[in-house]
C-alpha cells in the first residue's frame with residue numbers, strides 16, 4: 215500500500231499514546247482517520263486536536279463494535295486500514311491482581327482484536343487493497359514476571375494475527391495484508407515504573423509510529439523494535455531452556471516489571 219493519501223483508517227485505542235501518534239502520522243500522510251476509544255473524553259479531545267473523527271468504542275463489547283463500525287463507515291464510505299491498538303495492563307505479582315483484571319486484560323488485548331477484526335473483515339476484504347495491523351508486544355515472545363496476563367494476552371494476539379495472515383494467503387486474498395507489531399517498552403506512560411532491560415532502551419512513541427506507517431506502506435509482516443526483539447525467538451529455539459531463562463534474568467527482562475506503576479500513578 216504505497217500511498218496513504220485518501221485511505222480510510224480506523225485506530226482502536228486512538229485517544230492516547232501510540233494510537234494518538236499513529237493518527238497524527240496518518241493525517242500527515244493525507245488519510246481519512248477515525249479514532250475509537252473507551253475513554254470518551256480523551257477521544258473527543260484528541261479528535262478535536264488532530265482534526266479526525268472520533269468514536270466511542272469498547273472492544274470487549276460486540277454491540278459497541280457494531281455501533282462504531284456503522285458510524286465509521288457512514289462517515290468514511292469504506293475502510294482500508296484497521297489498526298488494532300487498544301490495550302491495557304495490570305502489573306504486579308500474579309496472585310495480588312484480582313481475577314477480574316486478569317480476565318479483562320485478555321478480553322481487551324486478545325479477544326478485542328479478534329472481535330473488531332471480525333466486524334470489519336468483509337469490509338476490508340472487499341477493498342482492492344487493505345491492511346490489518348495488530349499492535350501486540352515483544353512480551354508476546356517471552357514470559358514476563360509481574361505481567362503474566364499481559365504477556366500471555368499478547369502471545370494470543372500474535373498467534374491470532376499469524377493464523378489470520380496465513381489463512382488469507384491460503385485463500386488467495388493476497389490483497390489483504392497483516393502486520394504484527396512487537397515493540398518493547400514505549401514511553402507512553404502505560405509502563406511507567408518498568409525498567410527497560412539491557413539492549414532495549416525505552417522506545418519513543420514517534421519512532422514506533424513511523425515504523426508502523428512504513429510497514430503498512432511496504433506491506434511488511436512484522437515490526438519488531440528494537441532490533442534485538444527480532445532475535446528472541448531464534449535464541450529461545452537455540453538455547454537450552456535454563457540458559458534462555460538466565461539470559462532473561464541477566465538482561466533484566468524478568469525483573470523489568472518489578473516496579474511497574476502504570477498510568478494512574480505516573
Ligand SMILES: NC(=O)c1ccc[n+]([C@@H]2O[C@H](COP(=O)([O-])OP(=O)(O)OC[C@H]3O[C@@H](n4cnc5c(N)ncnc54)[C@H](O)[C@@H]3O)[C@@H](O)[C@H]2O)c1
Pocket residue numbers: 226227228229230231232233250251252253256271272273274299300301302322349350351352396397398399400401402403404405
Ligand atoms: N507502552 C508500551 O510500552 C507498549 C509496549 C508494547 C506494546 N504496547 C501496546 O501498544 C498499544 C497502545 O498502548 P499505549 O502504550 O499507547 O497505551 P495507552 O494507554 O496510551 O493507549 C491505550 C488506549 O487503549 C484504550 N482502551 C483501553 N481499553 C479499551 C477498550 N476496552 N476499548 C477501546 N479502547 C480501549 C485506552 O483508553 C487508551 O486510549 C497497546 O496495545 C499496548 O499493549 C505498548
